[in-house]
Amino acid sequence: MPHNHEAILQKVRQELPTDELLCDLADLFKIFGDTTRIKILYALLESEMCVCAIADLLGMTQSAISHQLRILKDADLVGKRREGKTIYYHLSDEHVRTIVAQGFEHLIEEQMPTP
Amino acid sequence: MPHNHEAILQKVRQELPTDELLCDLADLFKIFGDTTRIKILYALLESEMCVCAIADLLGMTQSAISHQLRILKDADLVGKRREGKTIYYHLSDEHVRTIVAQGFEHLIEEQMPTP
């Protein structure tokens, strides 16, 4: 007979958030999980930037950048501001900074030898 | 003639981390960007668990869970401990908690009406 874990299962089930919330959370991290988008976010940490400047910076097509900016905007991670023909993108809040910083810390400690 | 952004580009280029680091960072977030893995991590926040308990909890195949646990282990997000035939998985450190918590905060504020 298979072994029993009802006790733990019940406890964990109680504390687990709803499926919907967990999916939303995964969707948020999915956005950070792409090299191009991480680079864009990192750049915007320094300064607001127009689309073609970002494309220049990353050595990528204007179209590719535009597509990614749309995804970032839909997730409310960035906002835009028009100035003539140019559109400047900026971070919508400081959460990006803290989320990225936490990721960084994990990476750094991961590479440390365990004492 | 296209408009100029050399000034900003130079500034941002200086502050931007290496390509390798940014890719590693994206790879880390990629791991959080999957519903199954987020659920596993969330469950392990409460208690260490064996593979079949997690499979039970999420209503998924043992194989599917095992594959995902391997990914989490390779990223040093979880560790394992053997006890007879059973293998118990646990979080390797508290970074998972803080990273997930930051994601949560963003989600919550996103749903708030702007005052």
Added chain:
DNA sequence: CTAATATATGAACAGTGATTCATATGAATG
């Protein structure tokens, strides 16, 4: 209005990745 610049968008293509299925490994038990 026309041309030029800046950005957005839609369809297509290619690569990635999560799940499933079948099977292998590994440990305990009689």
Added chain:
DNA sequence: CATTCATATGAATCACTGTTCATATATTAG
């Protein structure tokens, strides 16, 4: 040592997603 339970793994499949290409929208200049 054969069987059973627990987990791991490899190959195959299917869906998703990022980039490209072509084109559309939008703003300003002439």
